[in-house]
Amino acid sequence: MSDSLAFSDATRGKIHTLLGRYPRKQGALIPVLYLAQDEFGWLRPEVMELVAKELELPVATVLATATFYTMLYKKPVGRFHVQICVNVSCYLLGSDELMSIAQETLGIAPGQTSSDGLFSLEAVQCLCACDRAPTLQINQTDYFKVKGADFRNVLTQMQTEGTRLGPRPGWLEFQGDHDHHAHADQEAPHA
Amino acid sequence: MPEQRILLRSHLGVDFTRLDDYIKHGGFAMWAKAQTLGPAGVTAEVKASGLRGRGGAGFPTGVKWGFLPNDGRTRYLVVNADEGEPGTFKDRYFLELDPFRQLEGILLACYAIGAHVSYIYIRGEYWNSKKVTQDAIDQLYAAGWLGKNIQGSGFDCDVYVHSGAGAYICGEETALIESIEGKPGMPRLKPPFPANYGAFGMPTIVNNTETLASVPVILEMGGQAWSDLGSPRNGGTKLVGVAGHVKNPGLFEVPMGTPMREIIYDLGGGILDDRAILAIIPGGSSCPFLTAEDLDVPMDFDSLKSKGSMLGTACITVMAEGLTDLLEVMRRITGFYEHESCGQCTPCRQGTGWLYAIADKMCKGQADESHIDLLISACNNIDGNTICAHGEAAAWPIRSIAKKFRPQLAAEIAKRAAARA
DSSP: OOOOOOOHHHHHHHHHHHTTOOGGGGHHHHHHHHHHHHOOOOSHHHHHHHHHHHTTHHHHHHHHHHHTTTSSSSSSSSSEEEEOSSHHHHHHHHHHHHHHHHHHHHHHOBBBBBBTSSSEEEEEEOOOOOOOOOOEEEEEEEEESSSSOOOOOHHHHHHHHHHOOOOOOHHHHHHHOOOOOSOOOOTOOOO | OOOOSSSOOOOOOOOSSHHHHHHHHHTHHHHHHHHHHHEEEEEEEEHHHHHTTTTTTOOOOOHTTTOOOOOOOOOOEEEOOOOOOOOOOHHHHHHOOHHHHHHHHHHHHHHHOOOOOEEEEEEEETTHHHHHHHHHHHHHHHHTTSSSSSGGGSOOBEEEEOOOOSOOOGGSSSHHHHHHTTSSSOOOSSSSOTTTTGGGSEEEEEEEEEHHHHHHHHHHHOHHHHHSSSSBBBBEEEEEEEEESSSOOHHHHEEEEEEEEEEIIIIIBGGGOOOOOEEESSSSTTTTBOGGGGTTTTSSSSHHHTTOOOTTEEEEEEEEEETOHHHHHHHHHHHHHHOOOOOOOOHHHHHHHHHHHHHHHHTTTTTTTTTHHHHHHHHHHHTSSSSSHHHHHHHHHHHHHHHHHHHHHHHHHHHHHHHOO
């Protein structure tokens, strides 16, 4: 493990609070993995080792849990993580059109991240707002009853904002390690 | 109109995310009543109400509460707010717009079963639900409605939000418990049941959000009076959703046993362009499909079972003639169950992949009619051969489509194969 990697004091405080909620330290594993990816961008191996050390768990235990859940990132995601529901209710009301708009505007396919680290595009399963289909989620914000023209505008605005913000933490380390271009996710959901 | 609103009150225009407003409208009044009834009295009212689990399984809640052993071990109440079944959108209402209703139910349930810690397992993607619910919990601690010695009663209760992380299988109660313990969400073999060996090996009750939100209402009305609102053995009112090809999609509340036709046509406004109905999923994508012939079925657990389907979450998806590509619907549903299989049982891990591969071939014009039989055969080999119900959830709806819509599927498969050739 690289010696420089450590949680911030603020994160350490949150971990301490979380540990008080569970009778075993492993109970706090998923919430702590969320905190870790907030701080470091994604769960690269050194980050999982840090979590293991913090919670006094075998690294394999942390790895087993982290790899089971799609929202725990084993690869960096873009500054804007665009997730379009493609399940039945949204499909019935036009989610394929939204996916085409995203691909066209962002120049990436579902499961890919743009080479500048600003956008990830994903086809996701039901977001459970079927009465307001078609739906999508960008980072932590829901969009309901999405119209094609509005979606195009949102993406265009985010392209401008993304240029200002740059990629998430951890993106440059990933680029340095792999020098990937528009890398595909291992597990692209069915589009 | 068939609606009867008791739980659902978004029409009042009140901000129920504020504790003051919740209390002003009668919130937490049932805590005093619970103190006079005592824990056994609260459980007795819930038993009398006949309340059946609103997560979809329909198990009687009061009976479940009675399964906890009296052996002095720590007890937990775990709340299943992992709403993720495709087609479903009901618990979101409580989590985002009326969070104290569920929290009052949690407090009453903890008091009834003698639990002092409750974990609310909220689906990871529900960012707003997690925020609103956590904010409501913070308000309750500040006002002495959670924590030590609640309102001077001597009863202690802590409630924590535990976020899911993107795994549908964690809606299965034992997978959910594994996930709270920090493990991959792989369902456990039962027995032992959670009531004996649940979270962290302790006696645990797992209840759905809507189930718990119904508890304050049951205490207020009295169990029997609440039960009488619904149909026999299917008591109370129920949140129902209508989505898909309807004019007025939304979330409503009706007495249990209200005919599906009234929900789709009176509340849901009827079908887009006044088309005919091709197919109906009564309560989430794991329910076997119904057709327009079934429209008069009462929406309750027993009536839908008698039609070979399930009430499930009672959120209806309607598919119209002329607007629905059934092969593509199958591909989306099979793709979902393949993606969400936890992978520990071979019939599910492999079988869901087979279902998707067959549906995909059908969509791409690479199949013939014999693939319908292959699909049914794969379903039969999953059904009943897995630890949890994920296998059945994948097999039942697909088998129902294959059997009920065979002529339409065969024609479409032939058409696509011809177009490709």
